[in-house]
Amino acid sequence: MQSVKPKIHVLFLPGLLNDASLFRDQLAALSPVALTEVADLTRADSIAELAAGVLAEAPAGRFALVGLSMGGYVALEIMRQAPDRVCGLALLDTSARPETPTASTARKALMKLAETDMEAVCEQLLPRLSHPERMNLPAVRGVFHSMAIGLGKDVFLRQQTAIMGRADSRPSLAAITCPTLVICGRDDLVTPPEVAEEIAAGIQQARLCIVDTCGHLSTLDQPEEVAQVLLKWVTELTC
Numbered sequence: 264m265q266s267v268k269p270k271i272h273v274l275f276l277p278g279l280l281n282d283a284s285l286f287r288d289q290l291a292a293l294s295p296v297a298l299t300e301v302a303d304l305t306r307a308d309s310i311a312e313l314a315a316g317v318l319a320e321a322p323a324g325r326f327a328l329v330g331l332s333m334g335g336y337v338a339l340e341i342m343r344q345a346p347d348r349v350c351g352l353a354l355l356d357t358s359a360r361p362e363t364p365t366a367s368t369a370r371k372a373l374m375k376l377a378e379t380d381m382e383a384v385c386e387q388l389l390p391r392l393s394h395p396e397r398m399n400l401p402a403v404r405g406v407f408h409s410m411a412i413g414l415g416k417d418v419f420l421r422q423q424t425a426i427m428g429r430a431d432s433r434p435s436l437a438a439i440t441c442p443t444l445v446i447c448g449r450d451d452l453v454t455p456p457e458v459a460e461e462i463a464a465g466i467q468q469a470r471l472c473i474v475d476t477c478g479h480l481s482t483l484d485q486p487e488e489v490a491q492v493l494l495k496w497v498t499e500l501t502c
Contacts, residue, residue: 271350271502272326273297274317276334277304278356278480279422280388280411285331287406288486292494298322304337305414308424314340318348325502327351329493331482332454333422339432342439350502352466353444353493356479358454359432359462370423377416384419385411391452394478403483436465443469444496448477448484470496 273293275286283290283301290299302317314337328349330338335357342349377384385408393403411419443466447459456473463471472492477484 270296270298271497271500272322272324273299273351273497274321274326274328275299275301276317276328276330276337277301278332278334279426280407280414280419281331281334282410282414284406284410285480285482286329289329289482289490289493292490293497296494297327297497302334302337304334305418305421308421308428310336310340310425310429311344313337313425314344317341318345321348324348325350327353327497327500327502329353329355330357331355332357332479333426336426336429336432339435340430343432343435346438346441349441351442351444351496351500352439353446353496354459354462355446355489356448356451356454356459356481357462358458359436359465360458361429361431362427367427370427374420374423377419381412381416381419392479394448394450394476394484396476397478397484402486403480406483407480433461433465436462437467439466439469442496442500444472444492445469446472446474446481446489446492448479448481449473449475450477451479451481453479 277285293299304313307313328338335354389398397403445459445463447456463469474481474485481489
């Protein structure tokens with residue numbers, strides 16, 4: 264009698280002002296072959312604490328990680344805190360670089376605006392997060408707005424603080440040995456393809472996938488393509 268391969272646990276790590284809706288299509292695509300879960304990245308104001316929280320609530324044994332943007336920062340921190348727990352890593356539209364002073368200045372301005380007007384924060388963020396041909400689709404604008412307003416100001420402030428204080432992950436990339444997939448929208452304005460290329464070059468045998476007509480929120484801009492790339496990656500993992 265042929266044995267059935269057990270399903271791999273896959274933890275999804277969302278980005279700034281994102282919840283499980285960010286990965287709706289990818290969760291659906293992976294559910295036949297994996298046990299999927301979306302981590303809560305709303306409760307701490309440092310990447311190290313967020314990573315520790317994910318590990319504390321993660322399923323027993325080994326699991327795969329899928330992190331987008333801020334979720335990628337958390338994933339890279341998990342690789343430092345507990346590399347033996349991770350059997351596969353997917354980094355979407357993220358960076359291994361630390362915060363720059365210019366980026367911090369922009370974040371602080373948005374944090375100040377968030378104190379009085381989260382709607383305005385959403386309108387300022389969206390053009391940088393989505394491809395111009397995709398951003399006004401209900402599946403992009405509507406989903407992002409719903410996530411952002413639902414999570415609200417306090418979560419936004421904590422997450423921005425965490426992002427500004429993130430570590431430089433470039434020195435630790437070479438220590439990552441699990442199968443790694445790096446995905447980036449070709450038109451990502453926040454973490455452009457050259458940043459993804461830097462990550463892929465730093466990790467042993469990492470695979471790089473650049474997605475056309477796609478901005479920073481690749482899972483919303485090109486949900487089907489990203490889902491299929493992730494599905495192929497998961498089916499090749501051994502945990």
